[in-house]
Amino acid sequence: MEYNVFCRLREQIALEMSRLKKAAERIATLDVLASLSETAIKNSYTRPILTETKNFQLVEARHPVLELLLKDKEFVSNNLTMNHDEGNIFIITGSNMAGKSTFIREIALITIMAQMGSFVPAQKAEIGIVDRVFTRVGASDRLQRGMSTFMMEMIETANILNNATSKSLIILDEIGRGTSTYDGVSIAWAVVEYIQKKFCGARTLFATHFHELTELTNIYPNIKNYNLATREWKDEIIFLYKVIEGSSDESFGIHVARLAGMPNEVVLRARDILNNLQKDSLFGNVQNKFLKKEKNTGIKEHQFNFFEPQINTKADDIMAKIKNMDLDSITPIQALQKLSEIKKEISG
Incomplete structure (x- = not known):
């Protein structure tokens, strides 16, 4: 009897299937619109103008997800002006954890929200x-298919370069x-030029730690440099999360390592190695001179002086070549090639 009742009910529903599908579609549409409206009112979204x-x-753009998760502090909004005359390719540098990834992803999310008919988290x-939003973000691998993290990164980048158009939005992290x-x-340089x-x-x-890419602004007028503002106070780095025009040559990776809980000995040693590399890596043997631990005698290892001719005459020859270079006419790529030649000469 129960099965017979079920079969009659199913037959009656089948006769009204067309009406039920239309009703379900309309209810679903109302549900989406009501949800978008409620979200827009609750979170002070604005109606976008599409052109x-x-x-x-x-103006005062915000990340639609992250601003709701930050309950202890207010999300820092940012502005974006992008056009061909003022620049439509942004090279974004700055410290780790300063907010580069957040900024570029919020722009992608706002774009998608606007084109799907939603109000967006911004004042204007x-x-x-x-036509499409292309992204190359995060790190992943497919080891079961023999693809490393770097290989996946290259595949994702290749997909962008093979399918994007002049009307696309490209997000590169x-x-x-x-x-x-x-x-x-x-x-990275070749990708931007392409x-x-x-x-x-x-x-x-394009968010990057390759500060060399900031030189592209000297070649292409529509490429602009932006960075995430930070301030140094005593031994602390204060992240302001504000996007400002200009480039940054600091990543503060060691500071982030300390915040992550690295042992103090590792942090101090990393700073010491970084200082040595920044001062003398052009001529020094990194493995032998910078990465050796100080001897147990308590006496700090003496830093080799490469500018004493009686100790290393090769250094003088290389220094002479560098001084004779015409830095005003050399391109960044030529500079890298010259540096590679010097490196080979030193190792030789």
Whole structure:
């Protein structure tokens, strides 16, 4: 009897299936619109203006997810003005944990929200419609398929370069960090140039620790440098989370390591090695001179003086070559090539 009742009910429902599907679709639409409206009112969103241009203008833009998770402190908003005349490729440098990734991802989220019909977390938003949003963020691997983290990074980047257009929004969060410095810088540099030339400077936000890329602004007028502001106070780094124009040559990685709970001995040793590398890595043997621990005698290892001709005449020859270089006419790539030649001469 129960099964017979079930079958009759099923037959009656089947006769009204068309009406039920339309009702379900309308209820689903109302649910989405009501949810977007409630969210917009509750979180002070604004109605975006969508245009056919390639421009972006965001005032006091916020990350729609992160601002709700930060219960103990207020989310720091940022502005964005992007057009071909003032620059539509941004090279974003700055310290670890300063907010580079947050900023570029919030721009991608706001763009998607605007084009799906939602209000957005900003005081004002004028957004040129994009055909697609491409992202290269995070780190992942597919070891079961023989693909390393760096290989996955290259595959994701290749997908962007093979499918993006001049109307796309491209979000790049580090490229080339999984290989040697020379390889990484070269790949990242070439990727930016390709976007500039192939896609007529598609709207691009590129967060990177390769400070060499900031030199691209000297070559292409529509490439701009921005960084996340920080302040140093005593031995502390204060993150302001504010995007400002200009470049930064500090990553403060050792400071972040200390915040993560690294043993103090490791942090102090890392600072010592960093100071030595920054001063003398051009001529020094890193493995032998900088990474050796100080002897148990308590006497600090003497730093080799490469500028005494009686100790190392090769250093004088190399210094002479460097002094004779015409730095005003040399390009960044040529500078890297010269540095590579000097490195080979030293090791030889």
